[in-house]
Amino acid sequence: MSIKLDSLLIHGGVDGDEKTGAVAVPVYQTSTYKQDGLGKTRGWEYSRTGNPTRDALEKLIAELEQGEYGFAFASGLAAINTVLSLFKTDDKLIVSDNIYGGTFRILENVFKNFGIRYEMVNTADIPSVERAITDDVRAIYVESPANPLLTVTDIKAVSEIAHKHGKLLIVDNTFLTPYLQRPLTLGADIVVHSGTKYLGGHSDTVSGLAAVKDKSIADRLYYLQNAIGGVLAPWDSFLVLRGIKTLGVRMERHVKNAQKIARWLESSGFADRVYYPGLESDPGYEIQNRQADGPGAMISFVLNEKYDYRKFFEKLRLITLAESLGGVESLVCHPASMTHAAISPEIRRKVGILDELIRLSVGIESADDLIQDIEQAVKASEKGAP
Ligand SMILES: *Cc1c(COP(=O)(O)O)cnc(C)c1O
Numbered sequence: 492m493s494i495k496l497d498s499l500l501i502h503g504g505v506d507g508d509e510k511t512g513a514v515a516v517p518v519y520q521t522s523t524y525k526q527d528g529l530g531k532t533r534g535w536e537y538s539r540t541g542n543p544t545r546d547a548l549e550k551l552i553a554e555l556e557q558g559e560y561g562f563a564f565a566s567g568l569a570a571i572n573t574v575l576s577l578f579k580t581d582d583k584l585i586v587s588d589n590i591y592g593g594t595f596r597i598l599e600n601v602f603k604n605f606g607i608r609y610e611m612v613n614t615a616d617i618p619s620v621e622r623a624i625t626d627d628v629r630a631i632y633v634e635s636p637a638n639p640l641l642t643v644t645d646i647k648a649v650s651e652i653a654h655k656h657g658k659l660l661i662v663d664n665t666f667l668t669p670y671l672q673r674p675l676t677l678g679a680d681i682v683v684h685s686g687t688k689y690l691g692g693h694s695d696t697v698s699g700l701a702a703v704k705d706k707s708i709a710d711r712l713y714y715l716q717n718a719i720g721g722v723l724a725p726w727d728s729f730l731v732l733r734g735i736k737t738l739g740v741r742m743e744r745h746v747k748n749a750q751k752i753a754r755w756l757e758s759s760g761f762a763d764r765v766y767y768p769g770l771e772s773d774p775g776y777e778i779q780n781r782q783a784d785g786p787g788a789m790i791s792f793v794l795n796e797k798y799d800y801r802k803f804f805e806k807l808r809l810i811t812l813a814e815s816l817g818g819v820e821s822l823v824c825h826p827a828s829m830t831h832a833a834i835s836p837e838i839r840r841k842v843g844i845l846d847e848l849i850r851l852s853v854g855i856e857s858a859d860d861l862i863q864d865i866e867q868a869v870k871a872s873e874k875g876a877p
Contacts, residue, residue: 496670496739503554504516504573516547519725545563547734548660555673556682559706563686566687567699571663572719573719585612585620585630587633591634599678602826613642621831631660631661632663634666636789640791640793644777646662660679662674665683665689671740675703680705680708682703687815700731732864745853745855746786748856748858749769765791790854791848793845798872802872809821811860825846826855827839827844
């Protein structure tokens with residue numbers, strides 16, 4: 492029986508426990524498994540190599556992304572580290588020019604030391620992607636919408652360029668989740684996630700996921716997952732499985748709230764610029780509508796210079812100043828000094844990550860309460876005010 496995504500969130504992957512009928516997948520808190528004789532396992536050997544709770548999550552992410560194989564890691568960066576380990580010295584990557592700061596850091600300060608190079612390109616501009624392709628390029632790495640300016644890249648168009656030249660396309664789908672966007676169906680070869688964000692959804696677990704369609708890529712990733720060892724623990728796998736069950740209802744509310752707040756911000760006069768692909772004024776609006784089932788719930792805005800952005804953060808009462816995103820509670824951050832501090836000030840300015848830029852992860856509280864909180868904090872941060 493083929494079921495819809497809303498049902499798949501609840502019944503996909505491994506539906507409960509076959510042995511006992513437990514409705515929730517049990518936490519198999521074990522490091523190893525009894526073997527019945529030399530070479531006679533019951534399918535499980537050692538929990539880095541495989542664990543039934545993690546396996547349930549891996550099967551689920553594969554199904555949700557409409558891939559064939561899923562992988563769960565100890566963090567989003569452990570997932571990205573493992574995927575980047577597909578490459579070798581002298582390989583080169585083309586990377587979206589506004590990506591998660593940690594992805595930039597691992598490329599710049601870890602993989603570059605191993606001779607794996609990268610070039611940052613505005614992947615929203617398709618001709619510049621094609622121009623950047625050279626023989627040594629092995630893959631294009633895209634975030635869409637990208638962090639923190641919510642730049643939308645046409646995933647299908649980039650996948651066509653990638654495949655025309657025999658390159659892989661990797662997409663970080665953290666901001667939208669498979670509930671809103673399924674990059675493998677748009678031609679991506681590998682999807683990566685920070686499960687810490689919307690998939691877990693409750694700001695209580697760090698995790699990472701990957702999904703692929705192709706068996707040869709999956710075989711290599713499985714080998715690397717086991718060889719590198721950054722796997723997700725059984726208990727954390729359980730928490731992410733639990734989070735995913737409510738992903739549909741959460742995302743609906745996240746998006747509804749974000750739409751309302753973005754429209755209000757745009758008309759408030761408090762912000763010089765609002766970045767949100769759900770606004771008709773956003774340059775990514777049309778492509779976002781075409782390739783995804785919603786604009787997500789991340790909004791960035793540039794606070795008008797009449798207001799002191801430092802003070803703004805201090806004056807918020809309901810919205811929490813913190814790293815991370817995608818939880819039920821609204822979080823706000825200052826990309827220039829927090830998530831994107833690993834990027835040099837020159838590059839930050841070049842790509843538009845101004846000091847006045849504020850990033851909002853819209854939670855599922857009452858949108859009216861959130862608007863009221865932002866409004867009082869902006870007003871209280873007016874320069875020259877007492
Ligand atoms: C948080 C994040 C990551 C890194 O994930 P961790 O779970 O923090 O390691 C990667 N990409 C994006 C878009 C993120 O938001």
